[in-house]
Amino acid sequence: MNRIGIHGSVWSGRWDGEEGVRAVHRTAEAGYDFLELPLSDPKGIAVENLRHALEKSHVGVTASLGLTAETDISSPDESIVQRGIAHLEEAIGVLRDLGGQDLAGVIFSAMRKYTAPADPRGIAHAKEALRVLAGQAHRAGIRLHLEVVNRYESNVINTGDQAVAFLQDVASPVPLGVHLDTYHMNIEEGIPGRAIERCGGNIGYFHVGESHRGYLGTGTVNWGEIFRALRRIDYRGPIAFESFSSAVVDANLSNTLGVWRNLWSEGENLARHARGFIAAQMEAAARAEVN
Numbered sequence: 001m002n003r004i005g006i007h008g009s010v011w012s013g014r015w016d017g018e019e020g021v022r023a024v025h026r027t028a029e030a031g032y033d034f035l036e037l038p039l040s041d042p043k044g045i046a047v048e049n050l051r052h053a054l055e056k057s058h059v060g061v062t063a064s065l066g067l068t069a070e071t072d073i074s075s076p077d078e079s080i081v082q083r084g085i086a087h088l089e090e091a092i093g094v095l096r097d098l099g100g101q102d103l104a105g106v107i108f109s110a111m112r113k114y115t116a117p118a119d120p121r122g123i124a125h126a127k128e129a130l131r132v133l134a135g136q137a138h139r140a141g142i143r144l145h146l147e148v149v150n151r152y153e154s155n156v157i158n159t160g161d162q163a164v165a166f167l168q169d170v171a172s173p174v175p176l177g178v179h180l181d182t183y184h185m186n187i188e189e190g191i192p193g194r195a196i197e198r199c200g201g202n203i204g205y206f207h208v209g210e211s212h213r214g215y216l217g218t219g220t221v222n223w224g225e226i227f228r229a230l231r232r233i234d235y236r237g238p239i240a241f242e243s244f245s246s247a248v249v250d251a252n253l254s255n256t257l258g259v260w261r262n263l264w265s266e267g268e269n270l271a272r273h274a275r276g277f278i279a280a281q282m283e284a285a286a287r288a289e290v291n
Contacts, residue, residue, distance in 0.1 A: 002235070005034035007207075007242040010267040013250035015045050023054040027166060028048035030271040034060030036225070036240045040068075042090040047097050048133070054098065062102040062178035062205070062238060063095045064147070066111025066181075066256070067108060068223065074118060074156050075111040075146040081125045091135055096140040102238060103137065104179040104205040106154055114155040122158065127170045127220070133266055136139070138174040145177035145205040150187040152258075158188050159198040164262040177204020182221050186211045193229035200233050208278060214263030215270060216241070216277040221276075241274040242272070 008015070009024035015037070020078070025033045027193045035054070039045070046242075048156075054061055067073065088107060095103055109118070130144070137144050148163045159162050163178045170176065178199050182192065186218035189195040211219035230239075246254040247265040 002237065002239050003033040003284070004275065005036050005060070005062070005238055006030065006032045006239040006271055006274070007036045007240055008038050009244055009249045009253070010241070010271055011248070013248055015041075015050070015244070017046060019050070020046055020050040021053040023051065024057050026061050026268065028057040028059050030268070031275045032059070032125075032241075032271070034062055034238065034240075036099070036104075036242070037061055037063040038097075039063040039065040039091045039094060039103070039252075042087070042094045045098075047094060047095050051098050053244065061095070061098050061100040062104065062240065063091065064103070064105035065091055065098055066106040066153075067109060068111060070112050072110035072122075073129040074122040075123070076119045076121040077118045081129060085129050085133065088129075092133070092137050092140050092142055094141055096222040101142055102145060102205055103142055104177075105147045106149055107133075107144060109154045109156040111149070111153050116155070118155045126156065127166070130170050130176065131172045133177050133214075134170070134172040143175070143177055143204060145179035147181060147189075147205075147207070148180035148186045149181065149182055153184075158184075160185075160195040160207070164199055164202050174225070177237075178202045179205040179207065179209035180207060181209060182226055183207070183209035183211065183213060183242070186219075186221050187233050192223075193225040196229035196235075197233055198224070203233070203235055204237050206230070206235065206237060206239045207242045208239055208270065208274070212263060213259070216274050223281050224284065224288075227281040228288055231282075231285040231289055239278065239291050241271070241278065243270060243274070
Protein backbone atom coordinates (compact mmCIF):
# COMPACT_ATOMS: atom_id res chain seq x y z
CA MET A 1 0.00 0.00 0.00
CA ASN A 2 1.46 3.34 -1.05
CA ARG A 3 1.83 6.09 1.49
CA ILE A 4 0.31 9.32 0.15
CA GLY A 5 1.93 12.63 1.07
CA ILE A 6 1.93 16.31 0.26
CA HIS A 7 4.73 18.76 -0.46
CA GLY A 8 5.11 21.34 2.28
CA SER A 9 5.04 24.24 -0.18
CA VAL A 10 1.29 23.74 -0.48
CA TRP A 11 1.10 24.98 3.11
CA SER A 12 3.95 27.38 3.75
CA GLY A 13 7.14 29.03 2.55
CA ARG A 14 8.62 29.14 6.06
CA TRP A 15 9.58 26.34 8.44
CA ASP A 16 10.72 28.11 11.58
CA GLY A 17 8.58 28.63 14.67
CA GLU A 18 4.94 27.62 14.39
CA GLU A 19 4.68 27.54 10.59
CA GLY A 20 5.98 24.00 10.40
CA VAL A 21 3.69 22.84 13.19
CA ARG A 22 0.65 24.27 11.41
CA ALA A 23 1.71 22.53 8.18
CA VAL A 24 1.85 19.19 9.99
CA HIS A 25 -1.64 19.70 11.41
CA ARG A 26 -3.02 20.65 7.99
CA THR A 27 -1.41 17.58 6.45
CA ALA A 28 -3.15 15.33 8.96
CA GLU A 29 -6.49 17.12 8.60
CA ALA A 30 -6.39 16.72 4.80
CA GLY A 31 -5.91 12.95 5.18
CA TYR A 32 -2.29 12.54 4.10
CA ASP A 33 0.15 9.99 5.50
CA PHE A 34 3.24 12.16 5.32
CA LEU A 35 4.57 15.66 4.80
CA GLU A 36 7.34 16.25 2.26
CA LEU A 37 9.54 18.87 3.88
CA PRO A 38 11.37 21.38 1.65
CA LEU A 39 14.98 21.19 2.87
CA SER A 40 16.75 23.79 0.75
CA ASP A 41 17.65 25.54 4.01
CA PRO A 42 18.27 22.87 6.65
CA LYS A 43 19.32 25.51 9.19
CA GLY A 44 15.87 27.11 8.92
CA ILE A 45 14.05 24.04 10.25
CA ALA A 46 12.81 24.10 13.84
CA VAL A 47 13.61 20.42 14.32
CA GLU A 48 12.37 19.86 17.87
CA ASN A 49 9.02 21.59 17.33
CA LEU A 50 8.47 19.85 14.01
CA ARG A 51 9.38 16.41 15.30
CA HIS A 52 7.02 16.77 18.25
CA ALA A 53 4.19 17.85 15.93
CA LEU A 54 4.81 14.92 13.56
CA GLU A 55 4.76 12.42 16.41
CA LYS A 56 1.66 13.93 17.99
CA SER A 57 -0.24 14.02 14.68
CA HIS A 58 0.97 10.56 13.54
CA VAL A 59 2.23 12.12 10.31
CA GLY A 60 5.34 10.75 8.59
CA VAL A 61 8.00 12.90 6.95
CA THR A 62 10.13 12.83 3.82
CA ALA A 63 12.23 15.66 2.40
CA SER A 64 13.32 17.11 -0.91
CA LEU A 65 15.56 19.91 -2.10
CA GLY A 66 17.24 21.42 -5.11
CA LEU A 67 20.90 22.41 -5.07
CA THR A 68 21.97 25.90 -6.16
CA ALA A 69 24.80 27.27 -8.27
CA GLU A 70 26.77 27.65 -5.03
CA THR A 71 26.18 24.01 -3.96
CA ASP A 72 26.13 22.26 -7.35
CA ILE A 73 27.86 18.88 -7.02
CA SER A 74 27.91 18.60 -10.84
CA SER A 75 30.21 21.63 -11.03
CA PRO A 76 33.75 21.23 -12.41
CA ASP A 77 34.85 23.45 -9.49
CA GLU A 78 35.77 21.16 -6.59
CA SER A 79 35.18 23.87 -3.97
CA ILE A 80 31.56 24.18 -5.11
CA VAL A 81 31.19 20.40 -5.04
CA GLN A 82 32.44 20.30 -1.45
CA ARG A 83 29.89 22.95 -0.44
CA GLY A 84 27.19 20.85 -2.05
CA ILE A 85 28.30 17.72 -0.22
CA ALA A 86 28.27 19.61 3.09
CA HIS A 87 24.78 20.93 2.33
CA LEU A 88 23.44 17.46 1.57
CA GLU A 89 25.09 16.03 4.68
CA GLU A 90 23.32 18.69 6.73
CA ALA A 91 19.99 17.84 5.07
CA ILE A 92 20.53 14.15 5.80
CA GLY A 93 21.16 15.01 9.46
CA VAL A 94 17.98 17.06 9.78
CA LEU A 95 15.83 14.38 8.14
CA ARG A 96 17.39 11.72 10.36
CA ASP A 97 16.56 13.78 13.46
CA LEU A 98 12.96 14.13 12.25
CA GLY A 99 12.63 10.38 11.73
CA GLY A 100 12.38 10.45 7.93
CA GLN A 101 13.71 7.82 5.55
CA ASP A 102 13.51 9.36 2.05
CA LEU A 103 15.46 12.36 0.70
CA ALA A 104 14.55 13.23 -2.88
CA GLY A 105 14.85 16.05 -5.38
CA VAL A 106 17.49 17.67 -7.56
CA ILE A 107 20.42 16.50 -5.44
CA PHE A 108 22.75 15.78 -8.38
CA SER A 109 23.02 19.29 -9.89
CA ALA A 110 21.77 22.79 -9.36
CA MET A 111 18.04 23.30 -9.91
CA ARG A 112 18.25 26.03 -12.52
CA LYS A 113 18.37 26.68 -16.24
CA TYR A 114 21.85 25.96 -17.56
CA THR A 115 23.19 27.70 -20.67
CA ALA A 116 25.40 24.82 -21.85
CA PRO A 117 25.49 21.01 -21.75
CA ALA A 118 26.73 19.29 -18.61
CA ASP A 119 30.51 19.31 -18.13
CA PRO A 120 31.99 15.76 -18.14
CA ARG A 121 34.22 16.65 -15.18
CA GLY A 122 31.18 17.88 -13.30
CA ILE A 123 29.23 14.72 -14.06
CA ALA A 124 32.11 12.67 -12.67
CA HIS A 125 32.10 14.85 -9.54
CA ALA A 126 28.37 14.31 -9.05
CA LYS A 127 28.61 10.54 -9.40
CA GLU A 128 31.55 10.33 -7.00
CA ALA A 129 29.81 12.58 -4.46
CA LEU A 130 26.58 10.58 -4.59
CA ARG A 131 28.43 7.32 -4.15
CA VAL A 132 29.78 8.65 -0.85
CA LEU A 133 26.56 10.40 0.20
CA ALA A 134 24.47 7.28 -0.42
CA GLY A 135 26.55 5.43 2.14
CA GLN A 136 26.26 8.24 4.68
CA ALA A 137 22.50 8.42 4.15
CA HIS A 138 22.18 4.65 4.50
CA ARG A 139 23.94 4.75 7.87
CA ALA A 140 21.39 7.37 8.94
CA GLY A 141 18.51 5.14 7.81
CA ILE A 142 17.79 7.27 4.73
CA ARG A 143 17.60 6.47 1.01
CA LEU A 144 18.43 9.08 -1.63
CA HIS A 145 16.26 9.51 -4.75
CA LEU A 146 17.32 11.51 -7.82
CA GLU A 147 14.49 13.58 -9.31
CA VAL A 148 14.10 13.55 -13.07
CA VAL A 149 13.35 17.17 -14.02
CA ASN A 150 12.80 19.05 -17.26
CA ARG A 151 15.54 20.65 -19.35
CA TYR A 152 14.89 24.08 -17.82
CA GLU A 153 15.76 22.88 -14.31
CA SER A 154 18.85 20.72 -14.92
CA ASN A 155 21.18 19.69 -17.74
CA VAL A 156 22.13 16.37 -16.11
CA ILE A 157 19.01 14.16 -15.83
CA ASN A 158 15.87 14.91 -17.86
CA THR A 159 14.38 11.46 -18.53
CA GLY A 160 13.86 8.25 -16.64
CA ASP A 161 16.24 6.39 -18.96
CA GLN A 162 18.97 8.93 -18.19
CA ALA A 163 18.35 8.52 -14.46
CA VAL A 164 18.69 4.73 -14.60
CA ALA A 165 21.91 5.00 -16.64
CA PHE A 166 23.27 7.61 -14.21
CA LEU A 167 22.61 5.36 -11.22
CA GLN A 168 24.30 2.46 -12.97
CA ASP A 169 27.39 4.63 -13.43
CA VAL A 170 27.34 5.71 -9.78
CA ALA A 171 27.62 2.01 -8.95
CA SER A 172 26.85 2.61 -5.30
CA PRO A 173 26.91 -0.47 -3.05
CA VAL A 174 23.91 1.18 -1.38
CA PRO A 175 20.91 1.49 -3.73
CA LEU A 176 19.72 4.94 -4.78
CA GLY A 177 16.27 5.52 -6.22
CA VAL A 178 14.81 7.27 -9.24
CA HIS A 179 12.35 10.04 -8.36
CA LEU A 180 9.80 10.56 -11.13
CA ASP A 181 7.47 13.56 -11.35
CA THR A 182 4.46 13.76 -13.66
CA TYR A 183 4.89 17.52 -14.23
CA HIS A 184 8.37 16.98 -15.65
CA MET A 185 7.46 13.74 -17.43
CA ASN A 186 4.68 15.58 -19.24
CA ILE A 187 7.39 17.79 -20.78
CA GLU A 188 10.21 15.33 -21.47
CA GLU A 189 8.80 11.81 -21.90
CA GLY A 190 7.14 10.77 -25.15
CA ILE A 191 4.89 8.23 -23.42
CA PRO A 192 5.11 8.64 -19.62
CA GLY A 193 3.55 5.25 -18.88
CA ARG A 194 6.25 3.46 -20.83
CA ALA A 195 8.93 5.54 -19.10
CA ILE A 196 7.55 4.38 -15.75
CA GLU A 197 7.67 0.77 -16.92
CA ARG A 198 11.26 1.09 -18.15
CA CYS A 199 12.37 2.55 -14.82
CA GLY A 200 10.48 -0.23 -13.03
CA GLY A 201 11.98 -1.22 -9.71
CA ASN A 202 14.45 1.67 -9.80
CA ILE A 203 11.63 4.06 -8.87
CA GLY A 204 11.77 4.88 -5.18
CA TYR A 205 9.78 8.11 -4.99
CA PHE A 206 6.96 9.58 -7.09
CA HIS A 207 5.61 13.11 -7.45
CA VAL A 208 2.08 13.79 -8.65
CA GLY A 209 1.72 17.24 -10.19
CA GLU A 210 -0.47 18.65 -12.94
CA SER A 211 0.96 20.00 -16.21
CA HIS A 212 0.39 23.60 -15.05
CA ARG A 213 1.03 22.88 -11.33
CA GLY A 214 -2.61 23.54 -10.46
CA TYR A 215 -5.56 21.32 -9.51
CA LEU A 216 -5.13 17.69 -10.55
CA GLY A 217 -7.28 16.70 -13.50
CA THR A 218 -7.46 20.21 -14.98
CA GLY A 219 -4.35 19.99 -17.18
CA THR A 220 -2.95 17.67 -19.83
CA VAL A 221 -1.45 14.81 -17.77
CA ASN A 222 -2.93 11.42 -18.74
CA TRP A 223 -3.66 10.23 -15.21
CA GLY A 224 -5.13 6.90 -16.22
CA GLU A 225 -1.93 6.02 -18.06
CA ILE A 226 0.22 7.11 -15.10
CA PHE A 227 -1.56 5.13 -12.40
CA ARG A 228 -2.06 2.04 -14.56
CA ALA A 229 1.69 2.01 -15.24
CA LEU A 230 2.47 2.34 -11.53
CA ARG A 231 0.11 -0.55 -10.92
CA ARG A 232 1.77 -2.70 -13.60
CA ILE A 233 5.23 -2.32 -12.05
CA ASP A 234 3.76 -2.92 -8.58
CA TYR A 235 5.13 0.38 -7.28
CA ARG A 236 4.66 0.50 -3.51
CA GLY A 237 6.77 3.52 -2.58
CA PRO A 238 5.74 7.02 -1.48
CA ILE A 239 3.51 9.16 -3.71
CA ALA A 240 3.57 12.90 -2.97
CA PHE A 241 1.33 15.62 -4.36
CA GLU A 242 3.23 18.75 -5.37
CA SER A 243 1.94 22.17 -6.42
CA PHE A 244 3.23 25.73 -6.15
CA SER A 245 1.74 29.21 -5.84
CA SER A 246 3.65 32.44 -5.25
CA ALA A 247 0.90 33.31 -2.77
CA VAL A 248 2.44 30.68 -0.46
CA VAL A 249 6.03 29.77 -1.37
CA ASP A 250 8.97 32.10 -0.81
CA ALA A 251 9.95 34.43 -3.63
CA ASN A 252 13.28 32.72 -4.40
CA LEU A 253 11.68 29.33 -5.03
CA SER A 254 8.79 30.89 -6.91
CA ASN A 255 11.20 32.68 -9.24
CA THR A 256 13.40 29.60 -9.71
CA LEU A 257 10.37 27.52 -10.73
CA GLY A 258 8.87 30.23 -12.93
CA VAL A 259 5.60 30.52 -11.02
CA TRP A 260 4.50 33.62 -12.91
CA ARG A 261 0.77 33.02 -12.56
CA ASN A 262 -1.14 31.45 -9.70
CA LEU A 263 -3.77 28.75 -10.18
CA TRP A 264 -4.62 28.70 -6.47
CA SER A 265 -4.05 30.91 -3.44
CA GLU A 266 -4.89 28.74 -0.42
CA GLY A 267 -3.86 25.15 0.13
CA GLU A 268 -6.71 23.51 2.04
CA ASN A 269 -9.14 22.96 -0.83
CA LEU A 270 -6.31 22.10 -3.22
CA ALA A 271 -4.92 19.49 -0.82
CA ARG A 272 -8.26 17.82 -0.12
CA HIS A 273 -9.09 17.70 -3.81
CA ALA A 274 -5.70 16.15 -4.62
CA ARG A 275 -6.04 13.52 -1.89
CA GLY A 276 -9.41 12.41 -3.25
CA PHE A 277 -8.19 12.53 -6.84
CA ILE A 278 -5.18 10.32 -6.12
CA ALA A 279 -7.34 7.78 -4.27
CA ALA A 280 -9.82 7.67 -7.15
CA GLN A 281 -7.07 7.15 -9.72
CA MET A 282 -5.52 4.34 -7.70
CA GLU A 283 -8.90 2.63 -7.37
CA ALA A 284 -9.57 3.01 -11.10
CA ALA A 285 -6.17 1.50 -11.93
CA ALA A 286 -6.89 -1.45 -9.65
CA ARG A 287 -10.27 -2.04 -11.32
CA ALA A 288 -8.71 -1.82 -14.77
CA GLU A 289 -6.20 -4.50 -13.83
CA VAL A 290 -8.98 -6.86 -12.72
CA ASN A 291 -10.98 -6.27 -15.88
